[in-house]
Amino acid sequence: MTGQPPLEEPQVSAASPPSVPTQVTAPGGDAYFNRELSWLAFNERVLAEASNEQYPLLERLRFLSISGSNLDEFMMIRVAGLVGQAQRGIDRPAIDGRTPGQQLTAIREKLAAISVLQQDIWRTLRDQLADSDIHIADEQRVEASAHEWLEAFFLEEIVPVITPQALDPAHPFPFVHNEGMGLLFTLTRDADGEQIIQMILIPTALPRFVRVPSDIAEGGEAIYISIASLIQRYAKKLFPGFTIAGDGLFRVLRDSDIEIQEEAEDLVRTFRSAIQRRRRGQVIQLEIEEDFDPQAEQILLDQLGVHEAAVIKTDGIIGIDGLAEIVGEDRPDLKFDAYSPRYPERVREHDGDVFSAIREKDIIVHHPYESFEVVVDFVRQAAADPDVVAIKQTLYRAGEQSAVINALIEAAENGKSVTAVVELKARFDEEQNLKWAAKLERAGVQVIYGFTDWKTHAKIAMVVRREESGFRTYCHFGTGNYHPVTAKIYTDLSFFTADPKLAQDAAKLMNFVTGYVEPVGLGHIAIAPLNLRETIFAHIDAEIANAKRAKPAAIWMKCNQITDQGMIDRLYAASSAGVKIELVVRGICCLKPGVEGLSENIRVKSIIGRFLEHSRIYAFANGKPMPSPDAAVFIGSADLMERNLDRRVETLIPMLNRTVHDQVLQQVLLANMLDVEQSWWLHADGSYTRVQAPPEGDSKPFNCHRYFMTNPSLSGRGGALEAGGVPKLSLRKGRAG
Template sequence: MSTSPIENGELSEAGGASPFAGLGPDESPYFNRELSWLQFNQRVLAEACNEAYPLLERLRFLSISGSNLDEFMMIRVAGLVGQAQRGIERPSIDGLSPTQQLAAIRDKLAELSARQQRIWRTLRDALASADIHVADEQRVKPAAHNWLKSFFLEEILPIITPQALDPAHPFPFVQNEGMGLLFTLTRDADKEQLIEMVLIPSALPRFVRVPDEVTAAETGGGGALYISIASLIQRYAAALFPGFTIQGDGLFRVLRDSDIEIEEEAEDLVRTFRSAIQRRRRGQVIQLELEEDFDPAAEDVLLEQLGVHEAAVIKTDGMIGIDGLAEIASEDRPDLKFDAYSPRFPERVREHDGDAFSAIREKDIIIHHPYESFEVVVDFIRQAAADPDVVAIKQTLYRAGSQSAVINALIEAAEAGKSVTAVVELKARFDEEQNLKWASKLERAGVQVIYGFTDWKTHAKVAMVVRREGSSFRTYCHFGTGNYHPVTAKIYTDLSFFTADPKLGRDAAKMFNFVTGYVEPHALERIHIAPIDLRKEIYRRIDAEIADAQAGRPAGIWMKCNQITDEGIIDRLYAASNAGVTIELLVRGICCLRPGIAGLSENIRVKSIIGRFLEHSRIYAFANGAAMPSPKAAVYISSADLMSRNLDRRVEALIPILNRTIHDQVLQQVLLANMLDTEQSWWLNPDGSYSRVESAMEGGGKPFNCHRYFMTNPSLSGRGGALEAGAVPKLSLRRGAAA
């Protein structure tokens, strides 16, 4: 790995100024990774306040901010807690110890939690105005009350189990993300007080919806009425505790350490992961959420029995488990949601009567999801499975989802006698259990299942089909920036690149041999692979831009990714900025790079887009001696973000885009539209805060929404001959703030 430009003085040499000229004496040239993530989740939460969005979409953003935060606590905060407990003082990129980071995170958590509850109260009132009601403690009308009580007695009471908390009864185990109620009771016969716990089974939904016919009978109209399972149990708890007087009750929720650590010497990876998944459910408590008026005596019991020491205790006077609002956001009210969108099927494939191989053989194709259908990817594998001339299929599977057409196609191919190899990544966080199930099903069908490296994740998204054509074989490849997941493909923006380029085919074969047989690839012709040479190629390209800038030639770097945290990459970009390279970064989530600092990063701007779709594609473009954007630019797509884990501890692929039409689409359509966006964009400020890009563009231009642009305009690569070139509006860099 190359030395940091900050360490070897390249910054001051390149730019002629101190690298810290714009920083105070105690300021770090980097942002903290964890605090940057919390800023990202604040931007997600801000979308719940976006009045331009339909009401249920705003509610969905609120629920997403909750599920995001849960995962952050279970993984990132849990890791810091573990380091602090073991006395590990390894500082973060900005110099903070684990203990210092935990303190800073907890300050932000209280603020974030309070903001979530304020937004929920606002949205709850708005939902009521739209005839969607969420009942908690308030009275409900007689018909609804009768239905709810009957539902409780018949559907809930037989499932839940109260347990006394006393020396005769061991404290029950509360699983990760588990919710429960503590009741403080007085026995009517002898006035003895006791505490009872009722755990809410995870199989139950978070909310119960009263049937329309019940509410309609009383109101004479429509409307939806929801009540949380916890509120339902509290409302009718007297039926659960006959002979007792309920003095008080309180809801709580537990989050546990959910990271899975696998020892390098693990002999049986599958057995080890099955065991680790079981351990995850019993991990250390990391966060305990309580209702604000939780009974103090009951709280003391809970804290002691759960062993809450390093955990964050969050008390709220609102909803516990904000993520559960996703159930209400699914209410069938099209008038309160984004207009339905049906992805296009690429015209170029239609011109070949749906024959993917014929279309790819004619010309490389890139598919832009979710604007273009993921069915193209599924059809590619299905056709390979059904085609008698296909002899082999190889595919990586990182996340495939619970209902995967791709998996079924691979099974069909194996059952048809084809050679099928699937690299199933067991270490895909929170998908480990699903991937184990898929692996077993694939193996039973005769697929050769490989689990890859013990200490590296196989994160590259590659499918390879070998087809007999005449007297020889041709290799068709799919390279993706996203997963083979049919659900996320509808909401994540990703690129699917199809090619029959022999050089890319040979490189793909070497990559699979690397993963399946540990045969390190030599003499790669096009692809760059992490952890072998992907970092080196990014460095080489940045260094070339530095050389061009120093020689007075045009120099520029455009990058689009999800996170930038790697110190080596950041320092290289700092060196490029100091040399005069203009750098535009589109970073959706975490960004540890500080833009706009004199002598360090004054030529770097960072933008984050948060909108209807989740920006997920990774694109890296370099001016290569001509003003951006130009046909001369070096353009790559990748599965890798600019993080140390992606560059050094994962198998990733970096693919050059050489076809002229696809090059134009990726650079002058996808990247440029993201740079021009004004309606969904946030600028990263030098102090680490984010501010919205003004809707009214500089110079009085019109607002521009890149998601709307892609929804309404065909892609350059997939449009085929049926559409005129003029059907795709030409974007200009002068149009927006990214000039």
């Protein structure tokens, strides 16, 4: 690998995975990895970044907190689902042949190991943060200078919002909400020696940590103490006349999946009810401190209905995800250098007029390296343009503060016909989406909720504009959500076009979602669950046919997950036919690469780095060596999962414009193939190892995130492209096609 100094043309080599013992397997369960264990392996890679000494300290803490929030969601959704299946006696095996009970056993064994590793990393980071004057104290380690302030804070800010409750027959056990934390105190009454157990639930309105003001802390150091530790420290003030014999912190995770029956008559009312039920779901995991009082622990187990197998005991911090609050500390020296995304220069060349730029030529925008603001401007300018007559858009996740939503409201208030497809089934965003839907409807937007049994996951916006030649439709197709926050950290593609054929297909897609009118005669766009799977199958089959004719045959894919058995089997067939297959799969991968007689021509890597790889790109050699101008290249909203292919409305968009085609294939996708600094190889035994950088002094390790941060994109450079001002990547050696 080489680095990418600006305005040079790096010649980059394709790395190869280290040799591992050949594994031979027959078709069947042994041909696939378990989905849940593969996800845990992904989270281990995320956790490994918390130990990456090349990263600034607070960024490592961020990865640790992300690993915690990832695991929470995994428990609340995936493990909860398996527990439900096991309780109902459902023995339907997973793709690898394991029953729900067998999967739960393997998961809990793995979770225990991950929990230990998280705490080990936490202790290391805590010590290193202390060396950098950021102290995360427990109730025993608070500087004397901060004691007075903390006590006053406790009495004035904490005591008014907490409610101690005795646990006895006269006081029913309180409800502990999902992700709720609480403290149990074992007390002895001084007057008569009677033992009492008290519970204090920590309100979600309180932060997880409180920071001692810098002017009070010694030397101006940053001192944090958790709210739980603060309560433990000053608990005697809550219980006068008692001696505290022991205390312990606990945390509860509940089943948070939402199931909606197909016959639901009122989807909005049904979801509001389901959200309430989710808060009271079955307890899936109880996290407690290692030295938790046995009597108090038994009370929790009995009252929460928790099996001992679902209890995680730790001698470290409870609720790893809460460390995200400390990442917000104002220490730029302990974080990645600030990065400001570029606004596409092609749009600037048209004085910021997005529609004029699209009219001249299709545009591809690469987030987060290029600003999401151009997507907002697409809708905002449409809202203000007197020649725009209609806007149609899908909304899966839009975030709490959405400029896109506000632009749609403005458009409706300006008298334009505005249609918004709001997906209520966007997990953990259901409540926010209900709020947006109500606000849009009040403004006069026609709000559609799509299908009851399918999620509308496609990312598409259409603007119909009156022009001299008649009505023209401008389209935006994305691989990511219309979410201004995630667009700063997720790598995604935004494709803008005024191609009439793509616009016709987009209109048919919207009519399918809003009126259930199944599209006929699609020209270019493939739509799930109608023909997206079959379209990818057809291109894989074409590569198999080319391989049998001794023509160049290769498949490059980049997505977040591969779990669909039919898709995996088709890729296995391609490998057996001699097709060279390169897969960049960030998360779950049930496909086994490098297995003799099955997948020896398939390589799989995962990229974990500063940004979250999220774009979906599918490319097929089409009879020429990869990468080439003749390759068939698509971007899409779908991963290769059964749910995406069969139970969601998704899109697969061909890159027909030459400039756009080249950027997606020969910059974005190729850079992902060539990355070594953030990449992990997947092996046939299910293990992942970091890609080895070239020997020291040979060349600088290639980092695809750094490459795109330091080099303008192909499309975004506008006229500079023809001037040769954009460094291009090329393969020097390797077997990438």
